Each structure stands twice: as C-alpha cells, then as structure tokens.
Amino acid sequence: MTRAWFLPVLLLLCGSVVAAGLVSSGSPGPAASGLLLFVLFAAVNSPLVFPRSMGALEAQRRGAVDGRPVVFWRPGCPYCLRLRIRLGRRARELHWVDIWRDPAGAAAVRAVNDGDETVPTVMMAGVPHVNPDPAWVREQLPSAHHR
Template sequence: MTRVWKLPLLLALCGVVVAAGLAFGGSPVAAGLYLLLCAALAGMNSPLFFPKALGAAEARRRSAADGRPVVYWRPGCKYCLRLRLRLGRTARQLHWVDIWRDPEAAAVVRAANDGDETVPTVVIDGRPYTNPDPAWLRARLPAA
C-alpha cells in the first residue's frame, strides 16, 4: 500500500525543498510556481487521480455484467497516466484495477504479457490489449 504513494510523496517533498530554497533566495514567485507544479505532478501520479480501483475478481464480474473493459494499471506508470488523461471523462466508464494492490491482478497482467507486468493492460471481452491507443479504446466502449 505504501509503495503507491512513494512517487507522489517524493515529488511533493522535492517541491517543498526546492521551493523553500527559492523563497529564501529571494524568488517567492518562482517558489510558488515550482511548488504548484510539483503538487500537480504528485497529484497526477497518485492513486487519487484514477477512478476507484477494484479487485480483479470484482472487475471481471462487473465487466461481464455491463460489457465495459477492465484496465489493469499501477501508480507512477506514465503510460497509464497518458491513457487516463487522453480518455478524459470516459475513463470513469472503465473498471480500473491497481496491480500493486491486488496480487491476482498482477498475475493476470503477467499471464497476458509473457511474464512481464506491462501496464496498462486492457481486457475487452476476455482478450488482453497492452498499452492500447486511447482513441481505439474509446471507440470500443459500450454506448451509454
């Protein structure tokens, strides 16, 4: 659980340290801007930025019921962040599973990627797709 917060906390801590140095050096505006930038990066790399993560079994059950894809991801992954940002509001239609919180999910990803934990791995109708294009994925979402 603490592993998912390491990168966001590190970004926030670095932002505070550098901003303090800039503020004491006589650049309060630059310090404030740097602190805002680091806070934004920390927030985007935190689990808070992604929709609520489900367990792998629950996500598969929900996907079977409503036909929505399951996205296996992990915090700190720039490709997962890219997918989340480019999907925009439609990202909430997907079932997100954090592989660092669910060992079963990590096993699903390893089975789909020849033993590697390559994310994002999206499962649509039981078939895995590794790092799909967001536009391609958006086109395969069921109609609301």
C-alpha cells in the first residue's frame, strides 16, 4: 500500500471499529451514521477526489503547450483539498502531479520551496506559486474569460 492510501485506509479501519462497538452496544443507527461519516472522510482524503495525476515532465510539457497551470499536490493535504474543492469542475482543466507518486514532481517542488515539499505548488508559465488562492488559479485558466 502506498502512503497516499494510508490515511483513507486508517479512517476506514477506525470507522469500522467505532461502528462495531456501537452495534455491539445495541446502537445500529448511530453505528451506520458513524461509519458513513468515516467513509466520507476517507473518500475526501483519498487520491480519488483529484483529477488523474501525471508525471511532472509530461505536465510541464503540456502546460507549456496549452498555457494551463501545473498543480503539484499530495493526498491528505488539506490545502490541496481546499484548492481542488474550490476549483470544482474546472480542476480537470489543470495538470495535476502527485508528488508522492512522481519523484521528479517532488524534486521540482523542493527546488522552488527551499528543500521543502510544500503543496499545493502551482506552476504558471514556469513561475511557482505556493498555496495560491483558488480564485487566482481559476483566473489563470485560458478559458476563464469566456465563462
């Protein structure tokens, strides 16, 4: 199991333990609600919430061609999740790089953040922006002026 799935699996296991305890104490309704809550937290903290990631070199090549930002992120990062949620459907228009799956992506982030893997780091026209405002990122999309 990769570390990207560690937190979601841990949340599911904890939810299962809590639900089992509630069921054994005669509270099936709260058990179901609690388990559902843990499942939702696990889903939100999983890589499934994000658009499909690609390698850093491919993302940077595509970004240079189409002018779209490249977002370096990692699962479990609340700031990455905030960016993803605030972008809504428009998130699919960016190029996403999971730094835990791509060593070149992690190296690119460390190179612009004094050796730290601070995410989200958004590269726009070769210029890094660390944890930028989601509204600003949305404005950087080529089709932003037409919507």
